[in-house]
Amino acid sequence: xxxxxxxxxxxxxxxxxxxxxxxxxxxxxxxxxxxxxxxxxxxxxxxxxxxxxxxxxxxxxxxxxxxxxxxxxxxxxxxxxxxxxxxxxxxxxxxxxxxxxxxxxxxxxxxxxxxxxxxxxxxxxxxxxxxxxxxxxxxxxxxxxxxxxxxxxxxxxxxxxxxxxxxxxxxxxxxxxxxxxxxxxxxxxxxxxxxxxxxxxxxxxxxxxxxxxxxxxxxxxxxxxxxxxxxxxxxxxxxxxxxxxxxxxxxxxxxxxxxxxxxxxxxxxxxxxxxxxxxxxxxxxxxxxxxxxxxxxxxxxxxxxxxxxxxxxxxxxxxxxxxxxxxxxxxxxxxxxxxxxxxxxxxxxxxxxxxxxxxxxxxxxxxxxxxxxxxxxxxxxxxxxxxxxxxxxxxxxxxxxx
Amino acid sequence: xxxxxxxxxxxxxxxxxxxxxxxxxxxxxxxxxxxxxxxxxxxxxxxxxxxxxxxxxxxxxxxxxxxxxxxxxxxxxxxxxxxxxxxxxxxxxxxxxxxxxxxxxxxxxxxxxxxxxxxxxxxxxxxxxxxxxxxxxxxxxxxxxxxxxxxxxxxxxxxxxxxxxxxxxxxxxxxxxxxxxxxxxxxxxxxxxxxxxxxxxxxxxxxxxxxxxxxxxxxxxxxxxxx
Numbered sequence: 001x002x003x004x005x006x007x008x009x010x011x012x013x014x015x016x017x018x019x020x021x022x023x024x025x026x027x028x029x030x031x032x033x034x035x036x037x038x039x040x041x042x043x044x045x046x047x048x049x050x051x052x053x054x055x056x057x058x059x060x061x062x063x064x065x066x067x068x069x070x071x072x073x074x075x076x077x078x079x080x081x082x083x084x085x086x087x088x089x090x091x092x093x094x095x096x097x098x099x100x101x102x103x104x105x106x107x108x109x110x111x112x113x114x115x116x117x118x119x120x121x122x123x124x125x126x127x128x129x130x131x132x133x134x135x136x137x138x139x140x141x142x143x144x145x146x147x148x149x150x151x152x153x154x155x156x157x158x159x160x161x162x163x164x165x166x167x168x169x170x171x172x173x174x175x176x177x178x179x180x181x182x183x184x185x186x187x188x189x190x191x192x193x194x195x196x197x198x199x200x201x202x203x204x205x206x207x208x209x210x211x212x213x214x215x216x217x218x219x220x221x222x223x224x225x226x227x228x229x230x231x232x233x234x235x236x237x238x239x240x241x242x243x244x245x246x247x248x249x250x251x252x253x254x255x256x257x258x259x260x261x262x263x264x265x266x267x268x269x270x271x272x273x274x275x276x277x278x279x280x281x282x283x284x285x286x287x288x289x290x291x292x293x294x295x296x297x298x299x300x301x302x303x304x305x306x307x308x309x310x311x312x313x314x315x316x317x318x319x320x321x322x323x324x325x326x327x328x329x330x331x332x333x334x335x336x337x338x339x340x341x342x343x344x345x346x347x348x349x350x351x352x353x354x355x356x357x358x359x360x361x362x363x364x365x366x367x368x369x370x371x372x373x374x375x376x377x378x379x380x381x382x383x384x385x386x387x388x389x390x391x392x393x394x395x396x397x398x399x400x401x402x
Numbered sequence: 403x404x405x406x407x408x409x410x411x412x413x414x415x416x417x418x419x420x421x422x423x424x425x426x427x428x429x430x431x432x433x434x435x436x437x438x439x440x441x442x443x444x445x446x447x448x449x450x451x452x453x454x455x456x457x458x459x460x461x462x463x464x465x466x467x468x469x470x471x472x473x474x475x476x477x478x479x480x481x482x483x484x485x486x487x488x489x490x491x492x493x494x495x496x497x498x499x500x501x502x503x504x505x506x507x508x509x510x511x512x513x514x515x516x517x518x519x520x521x522x523x524x525x526x527x528x529x530x531x532x533x534x535x536x537x538x539x540x541x542x543x544x545x546x547x548x549x550x551x552x553x554x555x556x557x558x559x560x561x562x563x564x565x566x567x568x569x570x571x572x573x574x575x576x577x578x579x580x581x582x583x584x585x586x587x588x589x590x591x592x593x594x595x596x597x598x599x600x601x602x603x604x605x606x607x608x609x610x611x612x613x614x615x616x617x618x619x620x621x622x623x624x625x626x627x628x629x
Contacts, residue, residue, distance in 0.1 A: 001513060001516055002513075009513070013501070015501075307497065310497075311497045311499070314485065316483060316485040316486020316562075317514045318483070319479065320479070395459075396459050399458070399497070
């Protein structure tokens, strides 16, 4: 039998039993749609987290006080066990490192801001002029912190978009005097709205010079030092140099932890990538089930069409022709199911993206390809057995069942 | 020249513990162009003989020469090919594929043989006219009368221009009038040179054949050609 005729014959056979065909196509399409949607969810979560981490800055190295790892015996450890705090001078020293392009010390605390009778709880970030570019913030109005001596805390502040909207409404904010805690500060800039960023809502932030923040909170320590490496390749070197410089300043004691944004990113990337893979594996089980269903349907088809198989044999069809006809039918069921499932899955992912615009629910290519080929593979694999059974039938016995 | 030569054919079935000799020591020779009726009571081996002649079944012993080729030695696929090219079947229950139209059912043997669509269409168009089915080409079997269905089946059996037509109770599911029509059709085919072998219960139909074979217990009880 010619190839086109085999396909036509299989198509007519499949459409001759619409309910059975529709059910097995549905099963297969649910399997494929599950793979597409679940991996879209998993990969969406990965992209979302990676995107969030990327938004805190590029090529970032973060220095935090206290050591998390277990070091070897160090004479310095024997003398003192409490870690030294990070200071503004530590941050200043990091500017000497060759692999570092920018440094921003960060002291944080909560306080209240008031203007014209309105009072609002806010988070105060004490830093320097370079904080805004390192964190990839942008100014909507005015300018950033002055680039002067880090130990001189001018009475100025840059405020977040929400703070401005709540306190000033439609009035211009730049140039106004506000009260933060017990100090009067002049607003010199307003940040552009960026929304949520890793637990810290930047729209509700008030940025002041680091020395001022320390004076406000009556402390001379830093919460973090943000270091920006010169390039992506320079990140490991920047990390090494930062560790070394702080160690020297702290009398040979390595009492800080230096983490790179890259490492955090890679960890989350790997974690959520594995999760996606696991979810895809679970979804693949439904594909195997669908494959078995196709086999069932084909076995029923072979039994139901026994008389027809006998006729085909009497009319001179060799075993191969009959095998191919039934295999083509199984392949058709699973490929139509796979295609339909792919469309359903993409539609589902699209609906997810519409419902949660922040969540990039795109199915990864590998999952789509693997899902489709598993569907076709199982369909064909499970189609072989019924097709062979049909081809092996005894023509006399088959003809009697009509 | 003999179209069919059977010598010492044995066909044995195992039914539980007992062995049934469906055909036993059968010798038979049929010439090309003959019109033979096979008769006998149920279980006499008529259908087994027909299946054997149609290459759907193999004998346990003996030789079967079809057009001087010993077909007992051929493989399953070679037998399929001989069936496709040399033998046409007409069944009591018509055996039409329900989802295919009359034209598609007639074309089925050519489709299976891989004949190009264009040639199929010309041959089917001619057959539809010859068998008076040109108004029914696009009808499915359930939209056809019994007589029309059997005409479709006969058209299908002849579309590959076989040397031999095997008909198993071709009028068994038809009323007397349409049965008559079908028999006339088969006889007309025989008149054009095709060898016709009919299995039948109906004595009047059997009497119309030029040669009658009567079977009993797997043996040839009488053969009108050898009185």
